[in-house]
Amino acid sequence: MANLPIRFSLILFACLSTAFGLHLLILNAIDEPLWNNLMPLSYVVNYVMALGIFLLLFYLKEKLSNAIGFLFMGGSLLKFLIFFLVFYPSYKSDGKMQGGEFAAFFIPYLIALIIETFFASKMLQKMEVKSKEKNS
Numbered sequence: 001m002a003n004l005p006i007r008f009s010l011i012l013f014a015c016l017s018t019a020f021g022l023h024l025l026i027l028n029a030i031d032e033p034l035w036n037n038l039m040p041l042s043y044v045v046n047y048v049m050a051l052g053i054f055l056l057l058f059y060l061k062e063k064l065s066n067a068i069g070f071l072f073m074g075g076s077l078l079k080f081l082i083f084f085l086v087f088y089p090s091y092k093s094d095g096k097m098q099g100g101e102f103a104a105f106f107i108p109y110l111i112a113l114i115i116e117t118f119f120a121s122k123m124l125q126k127m128e129v130k131s132k133e134k135n136s
Helices: 004-029 039-059 065-091 100-136
Strands: none
Touching: 004 039, 004 100, 039 065, 039 100, 065 100
16 A cells, blocks of 8 residues: 555546646637646646645544544635635636636646545545454
């Protein structure tokens, strides 16, 4: 299980990098500006936040095993707080949020959330198996 954080970070990086490339290709295909809407920052922030939250869960899993779910939800709350502090003011500066602005943040957010959830679930399953083996 010690290599779980490494696998998580590599898969998260690969998925977000692929999504970023596809995002740029789509923007280029529809003649939209490639670097608008804080898109690069959004991918980086979502990567760093997801990695930080997962590492926190991983290293606190033994000490706070009963609170892992709350820590995970707290991490999601923190991501939304970052969105409203960093991205939302820029997106709402013209009075409305455009679809491109929404996509620039929520595509990497959703990808990171899915991967985070998958790996957190794997981690919890391994903890449960280990706990059952210990109690047998």
